[in-house]
Amino acid sequence: MNFGVQGEKSMSMPSSSASWKCGDGVSDHFPVGLRVLVVDDDPTCLMILEKMLRNCLYEVTKCNRAEIALSLLRENKNGFDIVISDVHMPDMDGFKLLEHVGLEMDLPVIMMSADDSKSVVMKGVTHGACDYLIKPVRIEALRNIWQHVVRKRKHEWKDLEQSGSIEDGDREQKPSEDADFSSSANEGSWRNSKRRKDEEDQAEERDDSSTLKKPRVVWSVELHQQFVAAVNQLGIDKAVPKKILELMNVPGLTRENVASHLQKYRLYLRRLSGVSQHPGGLNNSFMGPPETPFGSISSLNGLDLQAFAAAGQLPAQSLATLEAAALGRSTTKSGISMPFMDQRNLFSFENPKLRFRDSQQPQLGNNNKQMNLLHGIPTNMEPKQLANLHQSAQSSFRGMNMQPNSNPHGSQSSSLLMQMSQPPSRPQMFNDINRNHLSRLPSSIAQPTLPSGMGSGVLARHGMVENARGAIYNSASQASTMVDFSINQNTDLPGNGFQLANNAGGQMPTVTSKGLLQEEVNSEMKGSRGFAHSYDIFSELQQHKSQDWGLPNVGLTFDASQHSNMRSGLDVPPSVLVQQGFSSNQSNVQNRSTPFGKAIFLAAEESGCGNGLNIGQQLDTLLAGNSLRVKAESLPEASCQNTLFHEQYSQEDLMSALLKQQEGVGPASNEFGFDGYALDNLPV
Amino acid sequence: MERSQMYRQLANMRKALFDQGFLDEQFVQLEELQDDANPNFVEEIVTLFYRDSTRLIHNIEQALEKNPLDFTKLDSYMHQFKGSTTSIGAKKVTNECTQFREYCKAGNGEGCKRTFEQLKKEYALLKKKLEAYFQLARQIGPVESACRPK
Numbered sequence: 001m002n003f004g005v006q007g008e009k010s011m012s013m014p015s016s017s018a019s020w021k022c023g024d025g026v027s028d029h030f031p032v033g034l035r036v037l038v039v040d041d042d043p044t045c046l047m048i049l050e051k052m053l054r055n056c057l058y059e060v061t062k063c064n065r066a067e068i069a070l071s072l073l074r075e076n077k078n079g080f081d082i083v084i085s086d087v088h089m090p091d092m093d094g095f096k097l098l099e100h101v102g103l104e105m106d107l108p109v110i111m112m113s114a115d116d117s118k119s120v121v122m123k124g125v126t127h128g129a130c131d132y133l134i135k136p137v138r139i140e141a142l143r144n145i146w147q148h149v150v151r152k153r154k155h156e157w158k159d160l161e162q163s164g165s166i167e168d169g170d171r172e173q174k175p176s177e178d179a180d181f182s183s184s185a186n187e188g189s190w191r192n193s194k195r196r197k198d199e200e201d202q203a204e205e206r207d208d209s210s211t212l213k214k215p216r217v218v219w220s221v222e223l224h225q226q227f228v229a230a231v232n233q234l235g236i237d238k239a240v241p242k243k244i245l246e247l248m249n250v251p252g253l254t255r256e257n258v259a260s261h262l263q264k265y266r267l268y269l270r271r272l273s274g275v276s277q278h279p280g281g282l283n284n285s286f287m288g289p290p291e292t293p294f295g296s297i298s299s300l301n302g303l304d305l306q307a308f309a310a311a312g313q314l315p316a317q318s319l320a321t322l323e324a325a326a327l328g329r330s331t332t333k334s335g336i337s338m339p340f341m342d343q344r345n346l347f348s349f350e351n352p353k354l355r356f357r358d359s360q361q362p363q364l365g366n367n368n369k370q371m372n373l374l375h376g377i378p379t380n381m382e383p384k385q386l387a388n389l390h391q392s393a394q395s396s397f398r399g400m401n402m403q404p405n406s407n408p409h410g411s412q413s414s415s416l417l418m419q420m421s422q423p424p425s426r427p428q429m430f431n432d433i434n435r436n437h438l439s440r441l442p443s444s445i446a447q448p449t450l451p452s453g454m455g456s457g458v459l460a461r462h463g464m465v466e467n468a469r470g471a472i473y474n475s476a477s478q479a480s481t482m483v484d485f486s487i488n489q490n491t492d493l494p495g496n497g498f499q500l501a502n503n504a505g506g507q508m509p510t511v512t513s514k515g516l517l518q519e520e521v522n523s524e525m526k527g528s529r530g531f532a533h534s535y536d537i538f539s540e541l542q543q544h545k546s547q548d549w550g551l552p553n554v555g556l557t558f559d560a561s562q563h564s565n566m567r568s569g570l571d572v573p574p575s576v577l578v579q580q581g582f583s584s585n586q587s588n589v590q591n592r593s594t595p596f597g598k599a600i601f602l603a604a605e606e607s608g609c610g611n612g613l614n615i616g617q618q619l620d621t622l623l624a625g626n627s628l629r630v631k632a633e634s635l636p637e638a639s640c641q642n643t644l645f646h647e648q649y650s651q652e653d654l655m656s657a658l659l660k661q662q663e664g665v666g667p668a669s670n671e672f673g674f675d676g677y678a679l680d681n682l683p684v
Numbered sequence: 685m686e687r688s689q690m691y692r693q694l695a696n697m698r699k700a701l702f703d704q705g706f707l708d709e710q711f712v713q714l715e716e717l718q719d720d721a722n723p724n725f726v727e728e729i730v731t732l733f734y735r736d737s738t739r740l741i742h743n744i745e746q747a748l749e750k751n752p753l754d755f756t757k758l759d760s761y762m763h764q765f766k767g768s769t770t771s772i773g774a775k776k777v778t779n780e781c782t783q784f785r786e787y788c789k790a791g792n793g794e795g796c797k798r799t800f801e802q803l804k805k806e807y808a809l810l811k812k813k814l815e816a817y818f819q820l821a822r823q824i825g826p827v828e829s830a831c832r833p834k
Contacts, residue, residue, distance in 0.1 A: 044733040044768045051717045051725060088763060114767040136710040136770040139717070 031146030034058040035079060039069040039097065040086040040112070045135065049084065052139040066092035073105050080107060081149045084133075084142075087113035087120065095127045102128045108148040112137060158256070219261055226250065227261060236269065690824045697817050706810050711773030727818045733772050734811055740765045741804065748797055758796060759788040776806045 036058045040046045046062050053060040061080070063069040066089050073080060083101050087094035098109045111124040114135040124132040130148040133141050219227070230247035231239040241259035248258070701707045711726075718725040744761045747754060766781035780803035787795035 042764065042768050042771070043736050044729060045771045047729060047732060048714065048717070048771055051722065052713075055717060055719075086767075088760070088767075114763065114770055135767050136713070136773070138710075138713055 031149075032057040034146050034149065035061070035081045036084060036145070037061045037063060037069060037072065037080045037082070038084045039063045039066055039089070039094075041065070041089045041091075042086070045086070045137075049137060049142070052137070052142050055139060056143050058142075065089070066094070066097045069097065070100055073101060073107070077105060080105075082108050082110065082145055084110045084112060084145070087111055087115065087124070095123060098124070098127050098129055106152075108152050110145060110148065223248075223250065223253075224261075227258070227265070231262070231265065236266075687824065690820060694817070694820050694824060697813075697820065701813060701817065705775050706813060708773045708775040708778075710770060714772065724818075724822075727821070729772060730814050730818070733768055733774075737765060737768055737807075740768075741807070744800060748800060753793045753796065755788045755791055755793075755796075759785055762788065774807075774810055777803060777810060780806055 034056075036053050038046065038049050038053065038060060039062075040049065041064050043064065046064055050060050050062045061072065063072060066085070069083070069085070073083070083097075085094045085097050089097075094111055094113075098111060101107055101109050108130040109128070110131040110133060111129040112133045112135055113120060116134040121132050130152070131145070226248045227244060230244045233247060234240075234243055239262065241255045241262055244262060245253060245255050245258045702711075714726045714729055722728070740761055744758065744765070747758050747761060762781055762784050766778060766785070769778045769781055780799055784796055784799040784803060787793075787799055
């Protein structure tokens, strides 16, 4: 993952003055004068290091005890720019010092040791070291340590200064820092996201299970409305995070939050505006009057959706990564169980806003209900179907751009959606579903119709949710609607989809996906991840369905701003999902969904099953360090489908897993009547 | 002895230390750090090393006399010691450290003891050679000794 790379790329030698805002006086000659604190109990090494650093024209303070180092740091919080510490020290473990420094001072810390075993190096990464040097240390290795300082600052500054669109891609949060340490041995640790200073003040709605402590901003209805008002005031084209933030004047809200939220919002608008994905299409209420009351997507949906979104969005490659990450990380495993649930939710599209974090939107509230319903999914749906739905949901997230345009974009996501929405017999399913009739969804959900278009992962996050929802929704009722999803999604999502993942920054854009995603996920999941699969089904659906999607993809507005990570994060999941190699053939809906589902699972795995796929979480994880960290959204039912991940992802497996989850969800499932649904074809 | 002869001799001594594997590239790094501000940097480092490592050597010796052997502790001591030896580029000594740690991991007490003896020999030998080297370098004079004969 080269999250960090992005950051770096955009970062040239930081205009010294700009980058050196620490006010330490080094401004024009950066990195001259970099203030380094070096800690090592070995006096020989200490002396050598001191000399080397001096030769690099750094300002060196040496210390042979960790305790002394800490007190030095505490006394003079801004007195140092970077810390280099040995791993093995008698009075305190180097890693402990590392943690302290990270927590209290948030300085970049480089670890050193003669020990180059992978486990130790990995430990450094996981504890948040920005680099790891093997002794004997050469001066060349020390010459470049300034980059860590700049990188860290850059991320911090970005939040403050950047006024460009969030999508500029270089909002690399700290995670990127972790991700790309130039030094050897570091592999994208994802610790940085923990330290997002600017988010420290924010309430942490999400309780991620990830180890990253990223406070997340929950975009409540009110907050969102404030946001929308600000955006409208500025004009969608002129709305830049900085100004929006000023207008909103919400204490504790950071530019970054706004930026990610804005991104989601833009995606949402795009989707609403139709196939053509132009940004800022609708300037209507973001939350838009959701036609279908999406229950609160919050916990459930968000998670799943996210997961899905992420899943959908992640490119095949990332999928692999995700998978690896997911497998490797057992942090939070989002219960893939979402799929089912999500599906339902997706259909319900109640989540006008995909809130990544817990969408508090009232509309979303419905989603919740739905979500549950989904879980319960649809008994009508055959397990397979459900699985598919799940999968497709994921993918559909992507495709879920549920733009009411019934244009079969042909995006896979669309197809996914379509699939989902296949059973025309359930036209109103979604609507009702929102009300907790998840049963309706099932039919659609069953279809992994969610356009794998999820590519835009974002969908998963923001838009996806919406789309998914719409898609699902439509799919349930009308095939046509599904189409919309994908259509929009493909375009928009790609970038965004990953937003979810980006939460590594700490906020999983909850892909907010929680709410939406779930819904979408469901639908998407079913559909095989929107990976570029053109789902025929989707097109079919399109025809049938009138676009109900109007879904207010609001929900989709994942707080993109929240995580720049999202982007990267999502990438991962999709890949995971993609792994399965979704084949676009309809008949293979299952196949599609399977991969998708699997991917989701993978993603979910990471995030902990609890909440549906928290793809977002996963994304975070991924972001963080290539580990899927799926934040388990509070999906009640989502039981971690961890098992799913590792399994062969047979349909049966997925189904059973999903079903299991459903059990927790509730009975609604049986209500779905997927008869006549393409799901039947799903080979489970 | 003539200066030029001394230079030559110094250069030869240095070369021999590298050729015979007593020193490695890290030593060159130290030499490169030497400058006008720190004309005797390398010697200072080596002196510091030998002074500080005496303590570690002593700890290891004591630990080796215990019965049963605490390999974890031994390994830990040796790890520290190795950190120093690698930092000054003491190649042969470092190799012995590595070997010692291998034996620790294998729980081979005899191997540890044997290796440690060998290590002490290399350690002492290097010390002697470096002392002679620095002595000559000082004789030649700070400026000249700062120039690394290539």
